Every structure is written in C-alpha cells, then in structure tokens.
Amino acid sequence: MKRALFALLAAAAVMPAMADQALATAKNCMACHATDKKLVGPAYKDVAAKYAGQKDAVDKLAAKIMKGGSGVWGAVPMPANTQVNDAEAKKLAAWVLTVK
DSSP states (O other), X not given: OHHHHHHHHHHHHHHHHHHHHHHXXXXXXXXXXXXXXXXXXXXXXXXXXXXXXXTTHHHHHXXXXXXXXXXXXXXXXXXXXXXXXXXXXHHHHHHHTTOO
C-alpha cells in the first residue's frame, strides 16, 4: 500500500510538467529547444532563470512564442509560431517559467 501511494504521489508531481512538455512537443517547440541544454534556441531552464521574478513574464514569453523575436539569445531569430493560439502560448510560457 505504501509503495502504491508513493508511486502515485511521484507520478502526480511529474504530470503537470509532462502535460505541458507534451504541448511543446506537439507544437514543434522541442525541435529547437530542450529543457536542459541549448539546441538552436536556449534551454528552457535558462529562459526561466532569465525571466524569473518578472511580473509580466508570461505575457512577454507568450507574445514571443506567437510572434517570434530576435537578438535576446543571439543571432539566430525565433520564427513566429502561427500554429500556436493565445491560450496555448500562455500555457507554454507558464510552463517554461517552471523549468529548472
């Protein structure tokens, strides 16, 4: 019984992160980003650290996800992601800010 409860609690702790990583994968974000290392774009943990404590971070990142951007992380621009709607962009941005 204790093992089952422990396994359930461990799975519950991982579920929110996996759900949003699944959205990031579905929307092709993971083609250029990883949670823990730089690929074409910065690691999500680095993005989370850069924007930590900023009140408007979710809105800033959601706008960048949808419209793209350049110059913040180097010379390679991030293209606009027209397949991501506003609600998805905010969900992705909120998730990115939790990555450690």
